[in-house]
Amino acid sequence: MNQPLAYVHPQAKVARNVVIEPFATINNDVEIGSGTWIGSNVTIMEGARIGKNCRIFPGAVISAIPQDLKFEGEDSLTIIGDNTTIRECVTINRGTNDRGKTVIGENCLIMAASHIAHDCIVGDNAIIVNGVLLGGHVVVGKYAIIGGLAAVHQFIHVGDHAMISGGSLVRKDVPPFTKAGKEPLSYVGINSIGLRRRGFSSEKIKEIQDIYRILYQKNYNNTQALEIIEAEMEATPERDEITLFIRNSKRGIMKGYLGS
Structure with missing residues (x-):
């Protein structure tokens, strides 16, 4: 020194x-x-x-x-x-x-x-x-x-394993395992490459994709989506991490991607 x-x-x-x-x-x-x-x-x-x-x-x-x-x-x-x-x-x-x-x-x-x-x-x-x-x-x-x-x-709260694109304006919470892009900031998929690099199995990645498909691609509101996810998806640490994140969000989570 x-x-x-x-x-x-x-x-x-x-x-x-x-x-x-x-x-x-x-x-x-x-x-x-x-x-x-x-x-x-x-x-x-x-x-x-x-x-x-x-x-x-x-x-x-x-x-x-x-x-x-x-x-x-x-x-x-x-x-x-x-x-x-x-x-x-x-x-x-x-x-x-x-x-x-x-x-x-x-x-x-x-x-x-x-x-x-x-x-x-x-x-x-x-x-x-x-x-x-x-x-x-x-x-x-x-x-x-x-x-x-x-x-x-x-x-703002950014979840574990999330990825946010450069130049983004982040005004809403970004749930775990997701990719966020566009303006306004929106869900554009899950961070599958990052998850593979971290050792997540293909089955686990598919489970996370299925959860977000219900949340973002089925035209449910968040309350309806959470009820369906918890009723239809097996309880796992990842499922519970996602649902707890959404329930605890104070600013609300980012929206789904609606196209250009």
Whole structure:
């Protein structure tokens, strides 16, 4: 670590084998786990808790105060899981009184110039592509992929294994295992390629397709579709994850694709 051109607050807790490049700034009340690399001109502010073997590229700002006029200086955290990569000029704001923390999971890839606002939760193995903007309180599920330059409205929930096309405006919740595209954002199928890569069997993928066919392609409203799904489809973790997601959606889920 011994880098004389970096500033490390004497109260910061930095593991012995962390590498900190010149002109990085590590403030008070920061913890950094072993094996992590901090690039030049990175700024890590109060409340950051960074895991092991992370890579944070030049220009990133981690744990700045929220861009929220209701914020009154309360103590809060930014938690970065192990093995996560944060690319150039990413900004991740710490939490507010709502959740008290912003959380990025393990094994995530947060690409250049993305912004993750206060109180967001990003699940393990998620990929946030270049220039994505997450408003406050957004939840992104594990293995989800959000395409470049997408803008996600505050309080949105993106389900596990979902994939959102680049440039999307995300105003409604995106259920798990789906692909989302078009404008307004719509269901355009399930993320079958991603599911195969994650080890889902052909039978399991067909089950998920059948569930979404009832939900999106049979002209039922959501209440009717959920009743049919639970009556006709075998109870499985995936079925229950989908139905619970829809029932718990506060902003409503994205609509079906109705053509051009």
